[in-house]
Amino acid sequence: MKKRIALIAAAALMVLSAMPGCSKPSGTTSETQSKASEQKAVITWMHHVQEESGVQYMKKSTEAFTKKNPNITFELTMVPQDNYPTLLKSKLAAGDAPDMFDVDLDQNPGFIKSGYVYDMSKQPWLHNFITEPPAGPDGKVYAIPTSIAFFGVFYNKDVFKTAGISSTPTTWSEFQQDCSKLKSKGIIPIASGYKDLWTMTCSFHADKMTAIAPNYEDWTKQLENRKVTWANNPKADMNSVLKRQAYVYDNSQKDPFGTTWDAAQDLVVTGKAAMIINGSWTPGNLETKDSKINVGMFPFPSSEDASKNVFAINGNAKTKANAYYGMGQCVYSKSKNVDAVMKYMAFRATVEDGNLYQQYAKQLSAVKGCSSDFDPSYKEWFDAQKNGLVADIGAFRRDYSGQLDTAYNNTMTNFLMSKDRNAAATLKSLDAQFDKIANLNK
Amino acid sequence: MQVSARKIHSIKASATRLSFLLPTIFFFGIAMLIPFFLGIRVAFTDWDGITPLSMANYVGLHNFVSIFHNSDVLRPLRIAIIYALLNTLGNNFFGLLFAVGVTKKYRFNKAHRLIFFMPAALSSVLAAFMWNYIYSNVLPQILGVENYLSNPSSVVAAVSVITIWGGCGVPMLIYIAGLTSVPSSLYESAVIDGANAFQQFWKITIPLIMQSFTVNITITFTNSLSSAGLFLAATHGGPGGASESMGLYIYNFLFKYNKAGYGQALAYLFLAFIVVLAVLISGIFRKREVEM
Numbered sequence: 001m002k003k004r005i006a007l008i009a010a011a012a013l014m015v016l017s018a019m020p021g022c023s024k025p026s027g028t029t030s031e032t033q034s035k036a037s038e039q040k041a042v043i044t045w046m047h048h049v050q051e052e053s054g055v056q057y058m059k060k061s062t063e064a065f066t067k068k069n070p071n072i073t074f075e076l077t078m079v080p081q082d083n084y085p086t087l088l089k090s091k092l093a094a095g096d097a098p099d100m101f102d103v104d105l106d107q108n109p110g111f112i113k114s115g116y117v118y119d120m121s122k123q124p125w126l127h128n129f130i131t132e133p134p135a136g137p138d139g140k141v142y143a144i145p146t147s148i149a150f151f152g153v154f155y156n157k158d159v160f161k162t163a164g165i166s167s168t169p170t171t172w173s174e175f176q177q178d179c180s181k182l183k184s185k186g187i188i189p190i191a192s193g194y195k196d197l198w199t200m201t202c203s204f205h206a207d208k209m210t211a212i213a214p215n216y217e218d219w220t221k222q223l224e225n226r227k228v229t230w231a232n233n234p235k236a237d238m239n240s241v242l243k244r245q246a247y248v249y250d251n252s253q254k255d256p257f258g259t260t261w262d263a264a265q266d267l268v269v270t271g272k273a274a275m276i277i278n279g280s281w282t283p284g285n286l287e288t289k290d291s292k293i294n295v296g297m298f299p300f301p302s303s304e305d306a307s308k309n310v311f312a313i314n315g316n317a318k319t320k321a322n323a324y325y326g327m328g329q330c331v332y333s334k335s336k337n338v339d340a341v342m343k344y345m346a347f348r349a350t351v352e353d354g355n356l357y358q359q360y361a362k363q364l365s366a367v368k369g370c371s372s373d374f375d376p377s378y379k380e381w382f383d384a385q386k387n388g389l390v391a392d393i394g395a396f397r398r399d400y401s402g403q404l405d406t407a408y409n410n411t412m413t414n415f416l417m418s419k420d421r422n423a424a425a426t427l428k429s430l431d432a433q434f435d436k437i438a439n440l441n442k
Numbered sequence: 443m444q445v446s447a448r449k450i451h452s453i454k455a456s457a458t459r460l461s462f463l464l465p466t467i468f469f470f471g472i473a474m475l476i477p478f479f480l481g482i483r484v485a486f487t488d489w490d491g492i493t494p495l496s497m498a499n500y501v502g503l504h505n506f507v508s509i510f511h512n513s514d515v516l517r518p519l520r521i522a523i524i525y526a527l528l529n530t531l532g533n534n535f536f537g538l539l540f541a542v543g544v545t546k547k548y549r550f551n552k553a554h555r556l557i558f559f560m561p562a563a564l565s566s567v568l569a570a571f572m573w574n575y576i577y578s579n580v581l582p583q584i585l586g587v588e589n590y591l592s593n594p595s596s597v598v599a600a601v602s603v604i605t606i607w608g609g610c611g612v613p614m615l616i617y618i619a620g621l622t623s624v625p626s627s628l629y630e631s632a633v634i635d636g637a638n639a640f641q642q643f644w645k646i647t648i649p650l651i652m653q654s655f656t657v658n659i660t661i662t663f664t665n666s667l668s669s670a671g672l673f674l675a676a677t678h679g680g681p682g683g684a685s686e687s688m689g690l691y692i693y694n695f696l697f698k699y700n701k702a703g704y705g706q707a708l709a710y711l712f713l714a715f716i717v718v719l720a721v722l723i724s725g726i727f728r729k730r731e732v733e734m
Contacts, residue, residue: 085698086697086698089491090697092492093491093492108492110493110700113492113497114494195578195592197680255582255588255589257592257680257681258577258578258589258591258592259578260578263578401700402698402701403698403699403701406683406699410680413681413682414682414683417682436512
């Protein structure tokens with residue numbers, strides 16, 4: 001009898017133990033917690049920074065802020081880039097959102113429609129940035145880009161020297177000649193870590209942002225709305241982009257889709273490969289692996305006209321119709337720590353934090369007045385800026401929304417892996433997929 | 443008085459048995475039944491999965507009709523069926539092979555039983571991480587082969603290997619239970635009648651453990667059809683969508699494409715498909731079960 005009661009009690013206990021948080025805290029406990037939260041705040045920050053340099057910056061930045069504001073501390077959570085958007089959406093839908101997160105609001109307009117992101121339009125520190133954060137069609141600012149992001153080719157200077165390459169290529173032909181020189185010395189011309197699929201899209205970004213973006217601000221929007229097609233668009237020669245990217249793939253190490261981003265960086269750092277095509281965070285990542293590496297950079301030379309091969313960065317929309325929200329640091333509008341987060345965002349807009357960013361994350365801060373000699377790897381960038389050789393691509397969007405993004409990435413992957421490399425057929429297929437998805441959305 | 447005491451005893455015995463079912467009923471209810479019924483409403487809306495559900499519009503049968511007009515759904519369905527077939531064959535072949543081996547009496551049979559079952563204790567994420575390393579670094583170095591996970595024509599089979607490695611332990615246990623229930627006197631009689639090992643296996647063992655086949659094949663096939671987690675962890679559905687199983691396809695609509703209403707409708711249709719298949723498969727094998 002006693003044994004039976006014990007067994008029943010154990011079963012009931014198992015059920016009850018699975019129900020944490022089903023009961024509301026008592027009024028007394030809530031009052032105590034409320035008083036405590038006025039004094040202390042723990043800001044939850046969900047990010048997708050995997051590189052040690054970026055993580056170091058976040059640690060230094062939050063420590064510096066907490067030193068000035070001891071009542072505000074941070075809880076940082078890293079989620080890999082590929083899973084980040086999905087997990088973030090789940091957390092928002094579940095009411096368990098972090099206080100700070102970053103998102104591309106043009107790819108995810110639902111965030112604004114649902115009122116999840118805090119309006120930062122009236123914040124006085126917006127003017128501290130080199131380019132003011134973009135205000136969307138409703139005139140509001142929800143995302144703060146705290147770094148300058150651009151795409152290009154990053155190379156190991158010592159490897160170039162070994163191969164007898166004395167200057168960086170300024171045209172597509174010169175790029176091909178340099179790849180041949182590297183191959184003749186037994187060096188892999190390009191390291192491609194396409195197993196992390198976002199790196200493949202970065203290689204395409206570097207190409208499109210010199211070849212197409214400067215003169216076609218709303219190309220992505222028009223493609224998504226099916227106002228223009230991928231194939232036969234005289235303003236956007238994707239045929240040539242595909243052929244160049246096929247060349248990049250063929251001049252990469254064996255099995256790019258089986259190589260991770262981390263392994264690709266290792267190839268450049270160890271001198272087995274010379275170049276890597278990615279974003280402006282690359283020098284910092286490479287230097288974290290080997291502080292002695294000499295990194296240089298140049299714009300992806302998509303054209304035979306050297307004057308067209310320049311770095312490109314987003315700025316304010318060139319026309320009102322193209323006003324965009326952009327991507328960057330967002331704040332959860334329903335966070336109970338909004339005041340504390342705004343204080344931290346104001347700190348992020350200071351030269352002090354900007355210099356911390358450049359020193360530790362080894363990337364370019366978007367804050368005005370930061371040091372321009374923090375890393376010799378960026379010399380080519382600052383020279384280009386000084387000489388007016390950086391194109392403003394305004395509101396050009398480089399990524400596509402939802403299912404369109406998957407269709408685009410799958411099609412590009414299959415093109416690169418195919419034997420016949422039929423660019424025309426690939427673009428036709430991409431058009432058919434985009435049309436199908438557009439019809440499904442109606 | 444005697445009848446009343448017997449009745450009370452019977453009620454108490456039932457209550458004890460029910461109490462052991464309570465945790466399962468609770469978790470099944472929370473994790474499966476409640477979401478199943480709550481999701482019915484979502485399938486008839488255009489909910490994007492981000493905005494509050496109250497902001498979604500009712501669209502009637504539009505989601506269901508769209509699915510039948512969308513030929514893109516055939517590719518993940520084909521991938522799911524191929525994956526399920528490979529897993530069912532592999533899990534049951536190796537499960538039965540290991541079970542036959544470890545039910546024999548020899549010195550290390552218990553240790554071998556444990557070793558064969560151990561991979562089942564690993565999570566699919568950990569298994570994916572481990573096998574990603576093996577496929578990208580170990581096999582190419584030792585055997586000079588490519589990374590099978592990065593080749594569209596071999597990726598599904600490569601993921602299946604991971605599943606079979608981790609999944610054949612459970613069928614093995616079920617086959618062991620079946621094998622140990624076959625009376626040894628039948629084998630003794632067969633030996634006397636001149637039957638060789640293969641004939642004994644084919645004519646005695648297989649028919650008498652058919653119940654184990656029914657359970658293992660039905661469960662392996664239906665679980666594999668709906669698999670999403672391992673594909674997400676190992677390949678994210680790549681390269682180029684070559685390993686986007688039906689489960690992952692539905693997951694993408696629910697969480698990535700901001701089309702939760704469509705994804706939910708797809709989930710219900712696929713559930714119906716799996717249930718029909720499960721009934722057919724178990725029916726086929728039940729007809730072949732032999733009562734001892």
